[in-house]
Amino acid sequence: MKRRPLQVSLQAREPSVVELTLGDRVQLDRVTPSQHGYVADRHGRLLEPGVTRLALPPGHFFFKTLSDAHLRVVTGGVVTRTALDDKDKWPDPLPIVPDVRGDEIAGELPIFTIE
Numbered sequence: 726m727k728r729r730p731l732q733v734s735l736q737a738r739e740p741s742v743v744e745l746t747l748g749d750r751v752q753l754d755r756v757t758p759s760q761h762g763y764v765a766d767r768h769g770r771l772l773e774p775g776v777t778r779l780a781l782p783p784g785h786f787f788f789k790t791l792s793d794a795h796l797r798v799v800t801g802g803v804v805t806r807t808a809l810d811d812k813d814k815w816p817d818p819l820p821i822v823p824d825v826r827g828d829e830i831a832g833e834l835p836i837f838t839i840e
């Protein structure tokens with residue numbers, strides 16, 4: 726069965742260290758407000774499959790994944806939200822609410838767990 730993309734939004738409320746366990750390569754973006762909505766800029770290098778430890782400054786971060794992912798907060802405070810991928814627009818950093826109009830896209834949704 727085809728996998729559907731999952732959007733994961735992270736809000737670091739203070740300087741934080743997290744470990745992300747990923748099954749595919751993902752790009753972590755930092756989302757900042759601008760005059761015309763929000764702008765996403767790459768935060769660091771691409772994250773490879775496996776376990777990656779990241780230091781996050783306070784702010785909003787975002788990534789999309791096709792595989793299951795796990796987040797472990799080592800230090801600090803992080804709030805997360807997940808939603809189905811919406812290719813038409815960038816979501817507000819928090820909260821992300823899936824579009825409930827029409828039928829769901831066929832396919833299996835990845836699982837995101839938090840420790």
